[in-house]
Amino acid sequence: MTNLKDKLSASVRMAKASQQPAEKPATAKPTAAKPAAAAPAAKPVRAKPPVKKTPAAKSQPSGTQDSGNALFPARVWPD
Amino acid sequence: MATHVTAVINQKGGAGKTTLAMNLAAGLARRGETVVIDLDPQGSSLQWASSGSKPFPATVKQIGGKWDARTLHQNYRAYRYMVLDCPPSIDSHASVQALQACDVALIPVLPSPIDLWASLRLPQEIEDARRANANLKAFLVLNQLEPKSAISAAMHDALAEFGMPVLAATLRRRAIYRGAALEGVSVYQMGSRGASAAEEIEAIINEVIGS
Ligand SMILES: Nc1ncnc2c1ncn2[C@@H]1O[C@H](COP(=O)(O)OP(=O)(O)O)[C@@H](O)[C@H]1O
Ligand SMILES: [Mg+2]
Numbered sequence: 001m002t003n004l005k006d007k008l009s010a011s012v013r014m015a016k017a018s019q020q021p022a023e024k025p026a027t028a029k030p031t032a033a034k035p036a037a038a039a040p041a042a043k044p045v046r047a048k049p050p051v052k053k054t055p056a057a058k059s060q061p062s063g064t065q066d067s068g069n070a071l072f073p074a075r076v077w078p079d
Numbered sequence: 080m081a082t083h084v085t086a087v088i089n090q091k092g093g094a095g096k097t098t099l100a101m102n103l104a105a106g107l108a109r110r111g112e113t114v115v116i117d118l119d120p121q122g123s124s125l126q127w128a129s130s131g132s133k134p135f136p137a138t139v140k141q142i143g144g145k146w147d148a149r150t151l152h153q154n155y156r157a158y159r160y161m162v163l164d165c166p167p168s169i170d171s172h173a174s175v176q177a178l179q180a181c182d183v184a185l186i187p188v189l190p191s192p193i194d195l196w197a198s199l200r201l202p203q204e205i206e207d208a209r210r211a212n213a214n215l216k217a218f219l220v221l222n223q224l225e226p227k228s229a230i231s232a233a234m235h236d237a238l239a240e241f242g243m244p245v246l247a248a249t250l251r252r253r254a255i256y257r258g259a260a261l262e263g264v265s266v267y268q269m270g271s272r273g274a275s276a277a278e279e280i281e282a283i284i285n286e287v288i289g290s
Contacts, residue, residue, distance in 0.1 A: 015199055
């Protein structure tokens with residue numbers, strides 16, 4: 001239980017660390033200045049490889065999107 | 080009195096924005112005239128409200144064309160409460176304006192690491208929005224909580240990593256939330272079967288908007 005708590009919290013910290021440089025460049029623009037349909041391509045910083053990429057690629061947040069569906073059945077259907 | 084505006088927002092699809100927005104609106108409608116603005120092009124709220132045999136307790140509208148926080152307030156000032164059901168993106172015009180227009184932003188998150196990771200940009204977006212909307216309050220809301228599951232129990236600690244307040248009130252995973260959508264009504268209109276869910280929504284309203 002405690003182990004799971006630590007693991008979940010740690011995963012969030014790790015995701016935060018790996019997202020921050022890409023999502024929010026140092027020169028953060030005011031929200032209003034964002035184009036209406038800001039495509040990822042509009043942020044040149046994103047094009048760079050993630051700052052921190054450890055060998056454990058499978059558990060990296062950047063690699064999780066596709067595995068998302070695996071968790072869905074468990075929570076979509078009633079008990 | 081100025082319209083009280085709640086935005087239900089998260090860039091993650093399936094987090095429960097529409098479910099929370101619609102049931103919240105139904106609860107608020109018991110307190111005063113309430114309008115839901117369906118900002119998601121998918122139009123789920125609108126479809127929900129128009130598919131019932133009984134009328135939905137809140138008015139649901141879609142808006143198109145050019146609009147901003149100011150015109151939104153102007154156009155719907157007749158209502159006591161407004162709930163904004165946001166699209167699954169935070170860069171969209173609708174979401175940016177919703178954060179400008181609202182008094183309270185509610186961010187539903189599911190008890191799953193993937194949903195947490197996908198929501199991590201929100202605290203920064205809220206901060207950005209506060210430059211123009213200084214009094215904006217924002218809360219994470221745990222949705223589809225399964226009290227007996229270990230991961231659900233671990234959520235409160237993990238959410239602390241967001242550096243944002245988390246509502247004490249949560250929504251459990253209940254089939255009645257889906258059933259109500261199917262019937263085109265809110266959990267308040269589902270009789271005794273919806274009572275526990277309606278209590279959850281009431282707890283959120285009381286915690287956020289005050290009684
Ligand atoms: N607390 C809940 N219990 C059970 N099902 C839920 C709950 N919240 C949402 N759902 C279901 O999860 C799915 C996604 O919810 P929805 O409100 O459409 O999310 P979003 O608007 O964020 O995409 C829907 O099928 C909805 O009925
Ligand atoms: Mg929706």
